[in-house]
Amino acid sequence: MSLSENLFYFLSFLAIFSALMVVFAKNPIHSVLYLILVFFALTGHYILLNAQFLAIVNIIVYAGAIMVLFLFVIMFLNLKKEGDISAKSVFVKVAGVVSGGLLLLVMIASLKSLEPYQLKADIKTDIGLVENLGKVLYNDFLLPFELASILFLAAMVGAVMLGKRESGERNF
Template sequence: MITIIFYILAAITLGTGILTVLSKNPIHSAVYMVICFFSISGHFLLLNALFLAVVNIVVYAGAIMVLILFTLMLMNLSEQNEPKKKVISRIAATASACLMGIVLLAALIKSTPIIEGYQAEGLDYQSVNVIGQVLLDEYLVPFEFAAILLITAMIGAVLISKKETKA
């Protein structure tokens, strides 16, 4: 039963990922990305990583996609303003994407797992208490830097989107 659910979630993830890239309408692309995030959260649930599933839904499917949709609507993208791409740039993009796929496939084929067995230590690493303790003890400075970076990006987005008034 879990295998069937995995394959259904994998098909949804791959399908919506491809639709995200191939969609002409940026709003439709954002909606496909939200569906992709939900299916990835389903994968986390299958792995019994409940905290990661909830964080993925709240952070990515919630906050990030709201920001992306807000930015898309703020920029007012339309096809009239978009310049046509040259054929050589399309060929170069396709060739580089194919080469990247070949490199990723070769790395996947050649990879071997480093850890062959796990030893139980009696600690629950999925507990929110343990994750919070590690975040605020060992990783406090990077956590704060990430917060400052996000606030700076938000202020920059507001300043860029602000309309200039002609005096």
């Protein structure tokens, strides 16, 4: 087995284990931390697939910004309250087990229908690089890119103007 295969299996095990720990962890902050670990494992998979742009965006957007927001929401809600077990929570657990079992059944059925995957010899190694994305973005899609930047600039100016208070009004 090569190094990339070993790394793939390690990252896959890490992603699956961390995803299970997201579901089974009692503390919601631990669940968020395990979810960040899942995102890092997926970033490793993107790097193995030679998709550096997706890997960088995954780290910045998901593991960075969204997980920080999740942590803030969990800390803001203060989930320290202990609740009693009611019929509603038992129903939710049973519904979760049934839906999870049905999802597992669908996944097993879909895996049985797949043919064995075979690698082709003419794989391009430069697919997914940021350089290629920049060439396509600035050559083929220059006008929509510039229009989107003007739209974002107008939105920022509008947000500043809406947020700006009149100069005669004072905050105490």
